[in-house]
Amino acid sequence: MTSDKTLKQAISNITIWRKGEQRAPHKPLLLLYVLSHYRQGHDRLFDYGSEIHEQLLDLLERYGPQRREQRPDMPFWRLKGDGFWELQNAEFCSTSGSRQPP
Template identity: 55%
Template sequence: MELNLNVWKRGNQRAVHKPLLLLYALSQYQKGHDRFFSYKEIDEPLKDLLIEFGPYRKSHHPEYPFWRLQNDGIWELKNHEHAQPRSSNTDAKKSELLKYDVAGGLTQIEFDAIVSNQDKMARAIGELLEQFFPETIHDDIVDALDIQEYLNKPHKRDPNFRQKVLTAYGYKCAICGFDCRLGHASIGLEAAHIKWHQSKGPSTVDNGIAMCALHHKAFDRGVFTITYDLKLSVS
């Protein structure tokens, strides 16, 4: 059985809360964790992941994916029967999750299918990374979680995308103007997708922007975004 990862794709939104929860759980399973995690133990590390790899927010809510992932049929909770919902919603408040020591984990079926098989688990981790996170931050996530992953490299892409975008931008970083060449080869310049490749942004020149490696990474980490009229918006 495969994790059904497509359920959380909504337009261009970076819906990374559930993928980060799953990546965290899988990373712990790789280290021998049993099926259930108490909310108390997951709150802090998941919050750190949301801050580091999620979209910019004033406050972070690791309790949302912890509760809502059960709707996707691959995650189940226990001790949650008495947890009171937030007034505005059907999911429980963080204080209730802590009060009743609510625990969550992959369903027995998913756990048996994935966790018993190291190779399958590494593939599931690779798939989560590929579907929900830009390539430039895969290594950062792998380092942060200390996980073994299997990534399907190289990606299928328009092989001319980089060349076309760099040409359109005159071989300069659109942010800082960096241009470094060695002979005819351009060094440290990359073609970034304005709308993420992972959220089905096309590999076409009008969806591309030339950036130096540093700005490309900052962009993919959500430090700034590009609006449709090509203005910078810094978070």
């Protein structure tokens, strides 16, 4: 089991996109969503399609900056690169360009 100190360190090391004073809320919103479900007894792994996509899209539309299109898949994919979590079956995800979204 991960200690509170390890979890706090992992969260503080997450890379958040910034442009001037603007910051992307995608990763923090996703982490809050996931951690709140863990607290309620959720298993270790989530299914992105059935458990995260629509819920995170709703959070981004409610609390994120106005955008033509919200991308709830990007923080899910990018947190893997931050070393915060792992993705199962990532090799089956299609990629496009250098962004490599799932």
